[in-house]
Amino acid sequence: MDLIEVASMRVATSRADLALAPGEAVLGGGTWLFSEPQPEVRGLVDLAGLDWEPVTDLPGGRLSIAATCTLAQLRDAAPLFGAAASVVEHCVDALLGSWKIHRIATVGGNICLALPAGPMTSLASGLGATAVVWTPDGGERRIPVAEFVTGVRATLLEPGEVLRTIEFPATPAWVSHRRASLAPLGRSAVLLLARHDDAGFTLTVTASTPSPRVLAFPSLPEVGDLSAAIGTIVDWYDDAHGAPDWRRAMTLRLAEELRAEAAS
Numbered sequence: 001m002d003l004i005e006v007a008s009m010r011v012a013t014s015r016a017d018l019a020l021a022p023g024e025a026v027l028g029g030g031t032w033l034f035s036e037p038q039p040e041v042r043g044l045v046d047l048a049g050l051d052w053e054p055v056t057d058l059p060g061g062r063l064s065i066a067a068t069c070t071l072a073q074l075r076d077a078a079p080l081f082g083a084a085a086s087v088v089e090h091c092v093d094a095l096l097g098s099w100k101i102h103r104i105a106t107v108g109g110n111i112c113l114a115l116p117a118g119p120m121t122s123l124a125s126g127l128g129a130t131a132v133v134w135t136p137d138g139g140e141r142r143i144p145v146a147e148f149v150t151g152v153r154a155t156l157l158e159p160g161e162v163l164r165t166i167e168f169p170a171t172p173a174w175v176s177h178r179r180a181s182l183a184p185l186g187r188s189a190v191l192l193l194a195r196h197d198d199a200g201f202t203l204t205v206t207a208s209t210p211s212p213r214v215l216a217f218p219s220l221p222e223v224g225d226l227s228a229a230i231g232t233i234v235d236w237y238d239d240a241h242g243a244p245d246w247r248r249a250m251t252l253r254l255a256e257e258l259r260a261e262a263a264s
């Protein structure tokens with residue numbers, strides 16, 4: 001779609017270029033920005049020119065995924081995630097776009113857009129990743145992705161801030177996921193990630209809630225403890241992709257499947 005209010009377009013090649021003028025927005029892949037009118041946006045600053053390395057190994061088995069890493073590049077890097085490789089692939093596939101969309105849409109754009117069905121938010125929050133944010137004064141701040149996304153189309157990004165990278169901790173010994181949607185090729189209505197290791201059992205609920213909900217247990221919980229923890233969630237998401245009571249019921253059912261899988 002033509003963005004008729006946009007009067008300027010810059011390609012950032014250095015951090016200094018990320019000083020945003022009033023009305024300027026950063027451009028990741030543009031798969032959302034160009035999909036609907038953007039009456040507030042007067043200029044675009046393309047992050048592609050920064051040429052950030054999409055995937056970088058960090059000490060201790062950690063991985064840094066640049067905000068500009070495309071979904072296709074992330075899928076190619078899935079083996080680096082070890083036990084979480086198939087979960088990475090499933091989360092990429094959960095964005096039901098064509099290969100053309102996957103080759104352009106970025107991990108950072110998906111998280112910053114902050115849709116409940118944002119599969120990169122699901123993946124990053126479910127694996128305990130940290131958002132590294134560049135601030136306009138030249139500094140940076142680090143926020144767990146599960147806290148970075150605060151609601152529907154809402155994040156902790158302040159004006160002028162840019163998501164630089166997402167740092168993933170070493171993959172836990174066991175990770176699995178469950179996903180549900182109303183139609184076989186429908187948008188995610190529930191997307192759960194569970195991880196289990198020496199640190200305990202963590203269930204991250206996404207898509208059925210406006211923002212990620214992390215339920216952590218010191219060890220594998222009993223059925224009742226897990227359902228009681230899910231019962232503390234009160235704001236089930238409601239849109240055309242699923243009614244709140246159905247999302248709650250599916251979350252309970254799929255969470256129990258994950259608990260049983262971890263126990264087996």
Ligand SMILES: Cc1cc2nc3c(=O)[nH]c(=O)nc-3n(C[C@H](O)[C@H](O)[C@H](O)COP(=O)(O)OP(=O)(O)OC[C@H]3O[C@@H](n4cnc5c(N)ncnc54)[C@H](O)[C@@H]3O)c2cc1C
Pocket residue numbers: 025026027028029030031032033034035047067068094095096097098101104105106107108109110111112113115117118119157161162163164187188
């Ligand atoms: C067929 C199709 C299916 C889709 N399905 C889904 C889906 O299931 N779930 C879903 O969540 N989305 C979906 N989308 C929407 C969108 O394509 C994705 O969310 C995509 O990942 C957005 O990434 P992008 O790089 O294209 O973001 P852009 O469109 O470039 O940007 C999105 C927003 O994030 C901001 N932004 C981008 N990068 C940064 C950064 N590094 N720092 C700060 N702000 C930034 C932009 O300013 C903009 O406000 C779909 C789109 C299509 C076309």
